[in-house]
Amino acid sequence: DIQMTQSPSSLSASVGDTVTITCRASQSINTYLNWYQQKPGKAPKLLIYGASSLQSGVPSRFRGSGSGTDFTLTITSLQLEDFATYYCQQSHIARTFGQGTKVEI
């Protein structure tokens, strides 16, 4: 099984900040890496697919990068609506999610 490890598990930030979330795979997954945002009581929302492709309708302040085993999600100019939990997910072999990163005010 491919394990996905996110760091940090949580972080505190302010409106306007730039935040970076890291996701590491236990083996190479090429660029088969997706990012989701989830708010309390809601279904996850796709942000980034294929490591760096922005899903339609997602603001350009969200940026994904990486390949192989190391990936990052960067949110620039953090907005109030961005405070949520973020998950990475691989689709190289089966599907596995990271444990999540909670972005708090």
Place this chain on the structure above:
Amino acid sequence: EVQLAETGGGLIQPGGSLRLSCAASGLTVSSNYMSWVRQAPGKGLEWVSIIYSGGSTYYPESVKGRFTISRDNSKNTLYLHMNSLRAEDTAVYYCARAVVITGMDYFDCWGQGTLVTVSS
């Protein structure tokens, strides 16, 4: 507009069985890769199953042999049949569509989820 609506959750005793349904509109279930993802209370997301458009199915070890994903093309509905339920299967279960591009896939549409509680 694509919509997915899960039903069938509820309280079930350990060892029991339950069938979840996911009614789709705006997409054809049989033409898509469709999946189930669950989330235990206060925990992260866990992929549970997937059915390819060709009918192949896949599961993680945690549910293999106990859960079965299927679809009814005439009803445009996805199902998750769950047997031998355990307390650790307690979760909100989401259905989701997986878009496939050059060997990779991602979940672009999700239902609102249905809660399954396994408890005596």
